[in-house]
Amino acid sequence: MNPKTLLASALIFALPAAASAETGPWTDVAPGAKIRVLTSDHVSADGKMLAGLEFQLSGGMKTYWRIPGESGIPLTADWSNSVNIDHVDFLWPMPKRAISKGYFDYVYDQDFVLPFEIAIDGESDGMSPKLVGNLLMGICGEICVPVTYEISKTLDLSAKDISVSFKLDAALADVPILDDRPNAPFDAVYIDATQNKLVVRPSDDLQENQSLILDLPNQNLLFDVPQNGPGSQLISFQPLRDISLADHVGSTARLTYSGRAGAFEKMVPILSFDAINP
Template identity: 30%
Template sequence: MLARLRPLLLCSLAAMPLAGPALLGSALASEMSDWSAPEGTAARLVAGGTEGGALIGGVEIRLSPGLKTYWRYPGDSGVPPQFDWSGSQNVEDVEVLWPAPVRFDDGGSFSIGYKTDVVLPLRITPKDPSKAVELKLNLDFAVCGKICQPASAALGLAVPSGGGAPSAALTQALARVPHRAALGAGGEPRIATALLQDGKDGAAIRLVAQVGDANNADLFVEGPGDDWALPLPARETGPDGRVTFTLPVDGVPKGADIGTAQLRFTLVDGDRAIEVHAPLSHH
């Protein structure tokens, strides 16, 4: 699914080049592609194992110190990655699995993404599981310091039907992909309640979460479509790992009803994260 574009930030700092020629060295042909190295970054495809008839892989993005790139929903500003797999062979579907992101200050606005090297895991469904797949990716993304610079990479990787040996970076990224959870269920972390409330300043969303690390917990709310642009919430910590997140009802497409919409909540609790799909309760 292609995420919508956001305006680029208009500040001034050139992206720094990546150091060291070793970064672009040759790789095992069956497990990773060559690096593509736009300015300030490098990207490659990596292969992993198999899971339920699907192949596991990843898009590995390396960043120069001080640079960042964006999550599927970039927040107030930024450009989310866009993936074009149309040149691939023996591929029915490619699903991007997103590791838990962080919130960062873009200079007057807040965005969501990654401030260090990241692997975006992939779940690849082949048309014929008995045959190898040929991945072809045209990747468009942004690499940002004080300005955002567009980057693109053309990547290709042949993956055998049995997959490859996953790298440590891919294994770690898979562990950071939020687990699906039900609203109100589980121990820590969990989202206890998600309410739509009327207040003196208008309608607001109020979520109460239980986490292990209240000082570093964060939450991101997405609508059911790319035309939604819900703001990042304010956060208030309470006793015993309780955190309350509030955000105004803003960025809802014309004609949409937030009172009945199925929203996606990503709760990050240190190294753990969950994803909850649920409508808001009314209060």
């Protein structure tokens, strides 16, 4: 198990039963869907505060990962009216795969926390930092609807909120980290031009192979679930729209996966199929 996961689990069990995160009020954004904002009220040595969106989704409701999929609505956020804040970055936990009405998506459901980091302006004018955000996202049940969620919160830096920090640390346990293990799998992606698909050599960890997600950063191109065809030792990915992959040789792919050691991601080169070792 990833040491990060062990730490988060230990923190959860150490939390007194009566403690709860009450940072922000719940907002009903759609039938069966509530959101509230959590802030740790603590700035780390690198000038960042950990925060999160806590969701309560019931009755089969779901929302979407950073790559929403075929039918999902991506989460967008405008933080431009914030005060004494440099930028805000979402930290995306490992999603679930979902196929509904023939569409393939990456989703979150039930109760979960989407963590994010707030970079505090180190050269502020003395005013307390204020987080102001206008968020747009998809919340889906039987139908999919775009919903907005607005944040306007002056950040209290005087004392760390212990109970909220425990909850945010637990959410971080599911966020993929850079896979810098000495024997990390998936060193490259290869283009099989004859079948117009991408392939990778498999990991020794079956869970990593099954959970593997491939995407091309900054490109609107979605791939199907990983396949291991009969007689092949390679894992393959087919694009979900009619496009030639040959032009992507020399570019970069992002791989996201979860296994026995935790959740990881890495950037790898895309090479021609001739470069693969037998």
